[in-house]
Amino acid sequence: xxxxxxxxxxxxxxxxxxxxxxxxxxxxxxxxxxxxxxxxxxxxxxxxxxxxxxxxxxxxxxxxxxxxxxx
Numbered sequence: 200x201x202x203x204x205x206x207x208x209x210x211x212x213x214x215x216x217x218x219x220x221x222x223x224x225x226x227x228x229x230x231x232x233x234x235x236x237x238x239x240x241x242x243x244x245x246x247x248x249x250x251x252x253x254x255x256x257x258x259x260x261x262x263x264x265x266x267x268x269x270x
Contacts, residue, residue, distance in 0.1 A: 223247070227255055 221236040236242045
């Protein structure tokens with residue numbers, strides 16, 4: 200057997216060319232805002248950071264993001 204770990208990549212269940220929409224609720228300085236991330240692949244922290252930088256004008260270097268999960 201090979202020492203390499205094998206990965207089984209599963210095909211996407213989405214037709215190609217469609218987007219992934221992720222709805223998040225952002226709390227900042229007493230303000231609560233719903234935002235929707237629209238990405239071509241699963242969203243990343245970088246995608247969220249860019250949206251927050253544009254919406255709240257906080258540079259990516261100064262952002263501190265907490266994930267609380269669903270309630």
